Amino acid sequence: MATKRDYYEVLGVDKNASQDEIKKAYRKLAKESHPDLHPDDKTADARFKEINEANAVLSDSDKRAKYDQFGMDGPNMGGFDASGFGGFGGMGGFESIFDQLFGGMGAGGQRRSNVQRGNDLRYNLRVSFEEAAFGAKKSFDFMREENCDTCHGSGAKPGTQPETCATCKGTGQVRASSGFMVTVRPCNVCGGTGKNIKERCGTCGGDGRVRRKRTANVNVPSGIDDGQVIIMNGQGEPGIGGGPSGDLQIVISVRPHKLFKRDGTNIYLDMPISLTQASLGADIDVPTLEGSVKYAIPEGTQTGTRFRLKGKGIQQLNGSQRGDLVLNVQVEIPRKLSDKQKELLRQFESSLSGKEYSDSKSFLDKVKNLFS
Ligand SMILES: [Zn+2]
Numbered sequence: 001m002a003t004k005r006d007y008y009e010v011l012g013v014d015k016n017a018s019q020d021e022i023k024k025a026y027r028k029l030a031k032e033s034h035p036d037l038h039p040d041d042k043t044a045d046a047r048f049k050e051i052n053e054a055n056a057v058l059s060d061s062d063k064r065a066k067y068d069q070f071g072m073d074g075p076n077m078g079g080f081d082a083s084g085f086g087g088f089g090g091m092g093g094f095e096s097i098f099d100q101l102f103g104g105m106g107a108g109g110q111r112r113s114n115v116q117r118g119n120d121l122r123y124n125l126r127v128s129f130e131e132a133a134f135g136a137k138k139s140f141d142f143m144r145e146e147n148c149d150t151c152h153g154s155g156a157k158p159g160t161q162p163e164t165c166a167t168c169k170g171t172g173q174v175r176a177s178s179g180f181m182v183t184v185r186p187c188n189v190c191g192g193t194g195k196n197i198k199e200r201c202g203t204c205g206g207d208g209r210v211r212r213k214r215t216a217n218v219n220v221p222s223g224i225d226d227g228q229v230i231i232m233n234g235q236g237e238p239g240i241g242g243g244p245s246g247d248l249q250i251v252i253s254v255r256p257h258k259l260f261k262r263d264g265t266n267i268y269l270d271m272p273i274s275l276t277q278a279s280l281g282a283d284i285d286v287p288t289l290e291g292s293v294k295y296a297i298p299e300g301t302q303t304g305t306r307f308r309l310k311g312k313g314i315q316q317l318n319g320s321q322r323g324d325l326v327l328n329v330q331v332e333i334p335r336k337l338s339d340k341q342k343e344l345l346r347q348f349e350s351s352l353s354g355k356e357y358s359d360s361k362s363f364l365d366k367v368k369n370l371f372s
C-alpha cells in the first residue's frame, strides 16, 4: 500500500483547525475534486477518496485525537483504509459520512432529513481560587455562528427562495454505478445541500449564517475544580434544518493561590512558626479562606507536624461535605542573633539535662551501638 499523506495536509488545514474550518475545507475540496468533474483524470477517484478519508477522521473528535496521538499507524487507524472504508462498515459506512454532512438519501432509498445538530462551543473560563471554592456568578462574551436574521438561514435574498437542485432533485446526493459498485456521492452542483441559491442574501452572502457576539451568564458552582467543564445546554451554535443547537462547554481553569494548595476538597498550608512558639506552644493565627482563626499548637511541636482544621477546606461539588485545612508547620531557626542572645542560648544549652532532645538522644544511642 502506498504511503498516505497527512490528513491535515490533504484537507489543507492547520493542525489546530476548528471543526468548523475542517468542515468548510472539506466541503470546498469535495466540490472541487468530485470525480464527475474530472472524467479524464485517472487519479480523481483516489484523490476524492483521500479527501473523504481525511475528513472522516478529522471531523470525528475521538478519531482525530487518536490520529493526533498515534498518526497513521495508531490503533484502529487501519480501519480508515480508503479501499474499503472498512472502519465504517463497508458501503453503509461510506454513506453515513455523507449523511452526517449533507443528509439525503440513505442506503434504503428513504429520504433522510437534512437536519443537523449545531456545533458545540468551548470556552476557557479563568476563576480565582476563592471563586472555585465558594462559587460565583460570572459572565463573558463569546462569538457564535447563528442563523442570519435577514434570510432566516436560507441564504437567499429576501423575497426569493432557494431552488431545489435539479441535478440531485433536492437529495444532495448523486448515485453512480461503476461495475458492480453503486456509489453515492454528494451532489457537486449544490454542494450536497439539495438547494441552489439564485440571488444571495446581502447580509450573510448566501451562507445563511452570521457570526455574533453573545454574553453568557454562568453560575460557577462551589467546589468546582481545575479542568472541570460546565455545560450550558443549547447555548452553542444553532442546528441546521431545524436541528437542535449545540452546547456551550465552559472549561474551568482555577488560578493558583498565594498561600493555599488544593487537593480535592482539602487545602494545604505551609506555615512558619518560631523556635519559641514550637518549644513553648502558642495560639497562632492561621489564615483560612474566610479570614484568620486562632489555633493552639502544643508545646514541643516539631517541624513538619501537620494539624487538621476540620471543615475549613472546600465544599464538595454538588454536596454538603466540606474538606479540611491541613496546616503543615515549619519551625524557623532564628538568624542574625546578637551576642547577648547567643549567650542566652549557651546558658540555655548548659541547663539541659539531655531528655529535652529525645530524638537526638535516641539517634546518638544508635550511633554508639554501631561502633561498640
Ligand atoms: Zn442571510
Ligand SMILES: [Zn+2]
Pocket (backbone or CB within 6 Å): 165, 166, 167, 168, 169, 170, 171, 172, 173, 187, 188, 189, 190, 191, 192, 193, 194, 195
Ligand atoms: Zn444537487
